[in-house]
Amino acid sequence: MDAKLLQSYTQEELRAALDETGAAYEAFRAKKLKLNMARGKPGPEQLDLVMPLLNALPADADPFSESGDDCRNYGLLSGITEAKKLFADILGANPDEMFVGGNSSLELMFACLQIAYVKGIAGCEPWSRQGEVKFLCPVPGYDRHFALTEYFGVKMIPVPTDETGPDMAAVKQYVESDASVKGIWCVPVYANPTGIVYSDETVRAFAALKPAAKDFRIFWDNAYCIHHITETPKTPLTINAACAETGNTGIFYQFVSTSKVTFPGAGVAAMNTARENLDELEKALGIQTIGFDKLNMLRHVRFFGNADSMRAHMNKHREVLAPKFRIVLDMLDKEIAPLGIAEWTKPEGGYFISFNAPKGTAKRIVQLCKEGGVTLTGAGATYPYKNDPDDSNIRIAPTYPVQEELRQAMELFCICVKRAALEQLVK
Amino acid sequence: MDAKLLQSYTQEELRAALDETGAAYEAFRAKKLKLNMARGKPGPEQLDLVMPLLNALPADADPFSESGDDCRNYGLLSGITEAKKLFADILGANPDEMFVGGNSSLELMFACLQIAYVKGIAGCEPWSRQGEVKFLCPVPGYDRHFALTEYFGVKMIPVPTDETGPDMAAVKQYVESDASVKGIWCVPVYANPTGIVYSDETVRAFAALKPAAKDFRIFWDNAYCIHHITETPKTPLTINAACAETGNTGIFYQFVSTSKVTFPGAGVAAMNTARENLDELEKALGIQTIGFDKLNMLRHVRFFGNADSMRAHMNKHREVLAPKFRIVLDMLDKEIAPLGIAEWTKPEGGYFISFNAPKGTAKRIVQLCKEGGVTLTGAGATYPYKNDPDDSNIRIAPTYPVQEELRQAMELFCICVKRAALEQLVK
Numbered sequence: 001m002d003a004k005l006l007q008s009y010t011q012e013e014l015r016a017a018l019d020e021t022g023a024a025y026e027a028f029r030a031k032k033l034k035l036n037m038a039r040g041k042p043g044p045e046q047l048d049l050v051m052p053l054l055n056a057l058p059a060d061a062d063p064f065s066e067s068g069d070d071c072r073n074y075g076l077l078s079g080i081t082e083a084k085k086l087f088a089d090i091l092g093a094n095p096d097e098m099f100v101g102g103n104s105s106l107e108l109m110f111a112c113l114q115i116a117y118v119k120g121i122a123g124c125e126p127w128s129r130q131g132e133v134k135f136l137c138p139v140p141g142y143d144r145h146f147a148l149t150e151y152f153g154v155k156m157i158p159v160p161t162d163e164t165g166p167d168m169a170a171v172k173q174y175v176e177s178d179a180s181v182k183g184i185w186c187v188p189v190y191a192n193p194t195g196i197v198y199s200d201e202t203v204r205a206f207a208a209l210k211p212a213a214k215d216f217r218i219f220w221d222n223a224y225c226i227h228h229i230t231e232t233p234k235t236p237l238t239i240n241a242a243c244a245e246t247g248n249t250g251i252f253y254q255f256v257s258t259s260k261v262t263f264p265g266a267g268v269a270a271m272n273t274a275r276e277n278l279d280e281l282e283k284a285l286g287i288q289t290i291g292f293d294k295l296n297m298l299r300h301v302r303f304f305g306n307a308d309s310m311r312a313h314m315n316k317h318r319e320v321l322a323p324k325f326r327i328v329l330d331m332l333d334k335e336i337a338p339l340g341i342a343e344w345t346k347p348e349g350g351y352f353i354s355f356n357a358p359k360g361t362a363k364r365i366v367q368l369c370k371e372g373g374v375t376l377t378g379a380g381a382t383y384p385y386k387n388d389p390d391d392s393n394i395r396i397a398p399t400y401p402v403q404e405e406l407r408q409a410m411e412l413f414c415i416c417v418k419r420a421a422l423e424q425l426v427k
Numbered sequence: 428m429d430a431k432l433l434q435s436y437t438q439e440e441l442r443a444a445l446d447e448t449g450a451a452y453e454a455f456r457a458k459k460l461k462l463n464m465a466r467g468k469p470g471p472e473q474l475d476l477v478m479p480l481l482n483a484l485p486a487d488a489d490p491f492s493e494s495g496d497d498c499r500n501y502g503l504l505s506g507i508t509e510a511k512k513l514f515a516d517i518l519g520a521n522p523d524e525m526f527v528g529g530n531s532s533l534e535l536m537f538a539c540l541q542i543a544y545v546k547g548i549a550g551c552e553p554w555s556r557q558g559e560v561k562f563l564c565p566v567p568g569y570d571r572h573f574a575l576t577e578y579f580g581v582k583m584i585p586v587p588t589d590e591t592g593p594d595m596a597a598v599k600q601y602v603e604s605d606a607s608v609k610g611i612w613c614v615p616v617y618a619n620p621t622g623i624v625y626s627d628e629t630v631r632a633f634a635a636l637k638p639a640a641k642d643f644r645i646f647w648d649n650a651y652c653i654h655h656i657t658e659t660p661k662t663p664l665t666i667n668a669a670c671a672e673t674g675n676t677g678i679f680y681q682f683v684s685t686s687k688v689t690f691p692g693a694g695v696a697a698m699n700t701a702r703e704n705l706d707e708l709e710k711a712l713g714i715q716t717i718g719f720d721k722l723n724m725l726r727h728v729r730f731f732g733n734a735d736s737m738r739a740h741m742n743k744h745r746e747v748l749a750p751k752f753r754i755v756l757d758m759l760d761k762e763i764a765p766l767g768i769a770e771w772t773k774p775e776g777g778y779f780i781s782f783n784a785p786k787g788t789a790k791r792i793v794q795l796c797k798e799g800g801v802t803l804t805g806a807g808a809t810y811p812y813k814n815d816p817d818d819s820n821i822r823i824a825p826t827y828p829v830q831e832e833l834r835q836a837m838e839l840f841c842i843c844v845k846r847a848a849l850e851q852l853v854k
Contacts, residue, residue, distance in 0.1 A: 039501065047499040051486040054722075058485075059478040072474040074691040099531065102529075103720045110715035114541060116499065118555075118579065125522045128545075128555050144717070152545065264501040266722035288537035289580045290571070293482075295693035342582045 001418065003338035011085075018422040025372060025417050033373040040192070041349035041400040042260055042317075042365020043324075049316050057295060057302035069295035077101075077279070077286050079270070083297040087270040089307035091256055092238040096343060098272050099282065101292035105257040105269040109219060110148055112253050115284040116182065116215060117152045117320060122280070124215040127152065127182065136174055136184035138166035138266045140354055140382030140393045142192040145185040145221070149384075154182070155383035161194065166204035172209060179212040183219050184348045189236060190224035193382050193395035194354040198239040205243035209251060209292055215275075216254040222351040227260060228416040229322040233349065240272070250274040258300060261317075262349065268293075268300050309325075324398040327406050335414035341421045344396075353396040354382070361420035362391045368416040374409045405409060428845065430765035434625055438854060445849040452799060457796075459831045460800040462597075462836040467619065469687055469744075469777035476687045476743050479809050483730035485724060498721035499806040505705070505851050506526075506697070510724040514697040516734035517653060517684055519665040525699050526709065528719035532684040532696040533600060536646060539680050541700075542711040543609065543642060544579045549707075551642040554579065563611035565593035566782055567809030567820045568621040572612040572648070576811075581609070583811035588621065588767035590772075592629035599636060606639040610646050616663060617651035620798065620809055620822035621781040622774020627664040631764055632671035636678065644704075645679040653685060653741045656749040660776065667699070677701040679745040685727060686779065695720075750823040754833050755780055768848045770821075780823040781809070781851050788847035789818045795843035 001017045002009075009017065057063075063072045068143075079100025088095040100106065120126040125323040136148045139158040149156055157174065160167045165188070188198040188207070198206075206218055220239050228264050243249045250273070258267035273281070295394045304310045329346055332355075334343050344355040357365055362379035369376050377395040380386035396413070398406055428444045429436075436444065490499045492507040505511075506527025517523040529535065554560045566585040576583055584601065587594045590776040591853035592615070601608050613633070615625040625633075633645055647666050648780075670676045677700070685694035698710070731737045756773055757784075763769050771782040784792055789806035796803050804822040812816045823840070825833055 041501050044497065044500075047490070053486075054484055054488065055486045057481055059482045059744045063478075068470065070474070072690045072693065074468050074473075104716045104718075106515075107716045114545075117545065118541075139661065147714050151711070253717075257788065264711070265718045265723060266720045287571075287574050289534045291531075291692045293723070295690060295692045296720070296723070300511070323555070344664045 001409060003404050005338070005340040006007055006421060006425065009425070013415070014422055014426045016210045018419065018426050021415055021422060023420040024139055025412075025419055026417060028412050029372045031373065033408060035401060036375045037397050037401060037409050038375045038401070040397050042261075042264060043319050043320065043400050043402065046317055049069075050313070053262055053303045056170060057299040061302070062238060062300070062408065063181065063295070065294070065298065071298045074290050076293050076294060077289070078282055080294050080297050080301070080347065082301045083268065083270070085302055086304065086310070087256055088272070090310065090331045091222060091240065091254060091272055093254070093272045093288040095274055097278060098298055099269055099278055100268060100270045101285070102269050103259070103265055103267055103293070103296070104224065105221065105271070106144055106148070106184060106261070108255055108269055108271045109145070109221070109253075110283060111391070112219070113148055113152055119284055120215065120390045123212045124213070127154070128275065130180070132180055134181045136166075136171060136279055136371060137384045138185065139384070140193055140388075140395070141185055141380040142187060142221070143377070145219070146384045148184070158280035158384055159184075161191070161196070162198050165196065166236075168196045168202055168205040171204060172205065175211050177210050177212060177218060179383050181211070183214055183217050185219050185221070187221045188239065189222060189225060189307070190347055190350025192223070192344045193352035194349065195350045197234055197236050197348070198346065202240045203237045203239060204245075207246045207248050207251070209248070211251070214365065216251070220252045220254040222256045223260070224252055225256060226311050228242050228314065228318065228349040229318050229325055230343060230348045236349050238311055248370055250277055254278070261314065262300065266296070304364070321399055323403060324406055325353065327403060328348075328396055328398045328410055330401060331407070331410040338420070339418065351397060351399050353398065355396050356392045357394055357417055358424060359392050360416075361424060362388060362394050363411075364420040364423070365394060369412055372412045374412045374415065376413070432765070432767040433672075433848060433852065434767065436852070441849055441853045443845065445853050447558065448842055448846040448849060452795065452846055453840050455617050455842060456799045458800070460835060462801045462828060462832050464824050464836050465802045465804050465834075466827065467824050470747065470827050470829065473744055473746050474690060475675070477740070479592050480689055480726060480730045484726040489712060490722070490725070490730070491697055492721070492725065496828045500724045501632045501717050503721060504716070504718050505709055506719065507538055507721050507728070508726050509728045510695065510697070513728055513731065513734060513737070514683055515699070517557060518667065518681060518699055520667050520681070521774050522697040524702055524705060525697055527695060527697045527724055528712070529696050529719070530686070530692055530694055530723070531684070532648065532682040533571055533575070533833060533852055534696070535682055535698045536572070536648070536680075539644070539646070539708065540575055540579055540713060541651060546711055547642065549641045551640070554581070557607070558848065559607055559754045561605070561606060561608045563593075564811045565612065567822070568810070569614060569648070570804070570808040572646070573811045577610070585811055586611075586833060588618070588623070590623050592623065592625035595629055595632040595811045599632065602638050603645060604639060606711060608638070609640055609642055610644050612646050614648045614650060615666065616649060617654055617774055617777025619650070619660050620779035621772045621779065622657070622777045622779055623772065625774070630664045630666060631672075633666065634673045634675050636675070638678070647679045647681040649681055649683045654682060654744065654778070655741065655751055655776040656745050657775045659744070675684070675789060677704055678702070683792055688741065689727065691781070693723070695724050697854055702789055746854075749825055751833055753779065754830060755825045755837055756821055758834070758837040758841055763844055766845070766848070769844060778824060780825065782823050784821055786817045786819050786843055786850045788844075788851060789815060789821050791847040791850070792821060792840075792843045795846060798844065801839045805842070
């Protein structure tokens with residue numbers, strides 16, 4: 001195929017290119033590979049980096065927290081003091097406004113929704129008795145967020161995003177005029193899947209919101225706050241600092257975890273919100289559990305010592321991940337850019353690249369890739385109800401495969417993008 | 428005080444005894460002790476026994492499960508195969524009908540209730556839309572169970588128990604005639620707080636139930652199934668065996684954990700139910716989390732190897748706990764039995780002794796103990812809504828204090844029981 005804008009191809013050239021691409025596709029498929037770029041999973045080499053964590057709390061360790069509590073026994077629903085400090089340092093938050101618990105920030109988000117749904121928050125009726133309640137969903141976004149709100153029957157409203165974050169005029173309009181809007185999903189740093197970082201102006205606009213609903217909360221999922229892949233990471237304004245300025249300190253629930261710092265599944269998750277919010281949440285959380293795994297908290301704190309050391313550890317991840325992102329971006333630049341048929345993001349951190357294929361081809365591309373041996377995140381997954389109105393967005397997750405497999409997977413991806421685009425244009 | 432039936436005392440003797448008991452109480456209070464017999468917590472010496480667990484998954488360990496999955500990464504929502512086998516062996520269940528997840532069986536119980544409440548189970552409407560739903564609560568029972576059902580607004584109906592278990596005629600009547608009865612709380616082995624073991628006949632009666640509601644489930648909390656304090660433990664009929672006989676295999680959710688085998692909070696919890704039930708639950712659980720801590724599962728499996736080894740480990744607990752139970756029972760036999768004013772259970776396992784004080788004195792006894800320096804489980808806690816109609820039942824938790832403290836605590840307890848009984852009788 002010639003490296004020129006696809007729109008300048010004649011029908012004859014398009015047909016020739018489709019034949020050529022079809023042949024390349026079949027040649028690839030004949031290799032019978034099975035590659036997976038579907039989920040944002042760390043690769044084994046990242047997990048190997050943190051194996052010494054498993055020795056950080058040996059049999060002869062002191063099992064007491066700095067508060068004097070025995071971390072082996074029941075108690076301390078909201079987590080151990082030193083873990084609160086560690087996560088507070090990471091977020092730029094107040095340790096007294098931290099809740100550390102469990103291995104999954106997703107589970108903490110679920111708990112917050114569940115409490116609002118079953119019991120109600122801020123003196124409001126439970127969502128289950130409020131009729132239709134709504135959430136704003138910046139798109140493209142994270143499929144597991146959307147699954148949470150869908151579970152509770154919350155109506156999800158897509159809100160467009162650009163490189164500065166969600167369309168804040170639209171957000172403000174919805175949040176301030178409609179009391180049935182109860183929340184918004186945000187991944188403010190290296191957003192899933194675009195990799196964008198919310199601008200300070202966007203964060204300030206969030207902090208300045210005057211919600212119509214008393215039980216409106218910003219679900220601020222700061223999953224990738226220290227997951228940089230450049231050596232000169234940006235330092236975006238924190239929601240804590242922005243809300244301290246406006247006095248709107250109770251408007252957000254912030255989430256963070258070590259799932260992609262230490263071990264997915266065996267890490268530690270935390271939540272940060274105003275003390276009055278935490279008091280309310282803890283009352284309900286204290287019903288569903290006696291407490292979370294404090295030994296794993298202690299293991300993490302003893303291993304890292306402090307937030308700087310955790311940040312330094314993430315430099316090792318950068319060394320593994322930056323080349324993988326490079327592979328994806330280089331191949332897209334080489335194979336797709338000259339054709340002028342698609343756009344994609346160039347993140348400076350996080351786990352994903354967001355790819356906008358020609359409208360109406362995303363499902364076809366994902367299907368072609370699958371049949372060719374490469375599993376991608378489902379087309380539409382980045383939209384509420386899996387409904388991408390343009391059938392265009394595809395989430396590329398370059399972290400899990402080793403470099404050679406990633407190269408192969410991207411080779412097929414580029415073939416499939418071209419083929420789907422050509423199929424559309426050939427008459 | 429004379430060691431004779433209190434009912435045989437003259438008013439004069441009663442008054443003298445009250446003075447004597449009051450003096451003993453003040454003498455005890457002057458020691459300004461602070462002792463706690465409130466919760467069913469393992470003592471530090473039990474936790475020390477299992478510290479080598481922390482070395483069972485070191486930095487150079489193979490992190491792969493026998494299924495070939497990397498336990499460090501995402502995946503395996505329902506837990507690792509070898510952990511399913513281990514818990515299935517403990518329960519006498521089928522490994523394919525196990526779900527291993529999290530550190531807290533209470534959290535799994537909560538999840539089961541939550542799923543029925545929010546989404547509905549067995550094709551039924553969610554409980555949140557069924558109007559009033561009810562749970563049967565054998566009494567005295569476990570306060571945290573009652574808190575779970577109360578959280579979801581479930582109406583709790585007390586059912587009397589004797590040394591064979593709940594009154595099964597009453598249970599059958601409720602369950603088979605009223606479709607709003609959705610469940611029953613059971614602790615079949617060494618029940619909380621009575622320590623009784625359900626008879627085989629009781630277990631068979633559960634397995635034979637024909638519930639009016641399709642979404643009725645027995646919540647079978649087998650928390651203490653291997654927590655014997657005699658050397659010749661009984662082997663009660665399992666709910667699995669009984670239901671295999673009747674074909675009623677989908678009627679129960681069974682729960683178990685290592686919270687009181689290894690570390691409360693840092694143990695592993697599991698759930699057992701028919702495959703079709705698990706399929707339904709896993710669909711919902713897969714929304715709220717990507718998965719639980721598989722490294723801690725692996726750590727536990729590598730440490731114990733098999734169920735027999737876990738049972739052998741529990742013998743060491745027996746050696747710690749049996750003398751503590753002995754202290755409580757000996758003091759009650761010596762101080763209270765001769766007075767003929769109270770009854771209590773003599774468990775062969777578990778964490779509690781159930782004490783029935785003279786009617787109308789339980790709150791007074793707990794208050795007197797508190798002011799004297801000993802915290803007990805709140806009076807009424809063993810009844811739904813904390814409402815013990817007789818104000819009689821007190822849960823004694825002898826496991827946490829060291830022996831000398833336990834002796835002191837029981838000394839005060841006996842003084843307070845006598846004093847409250849005397850206060851009632853003195854005219």
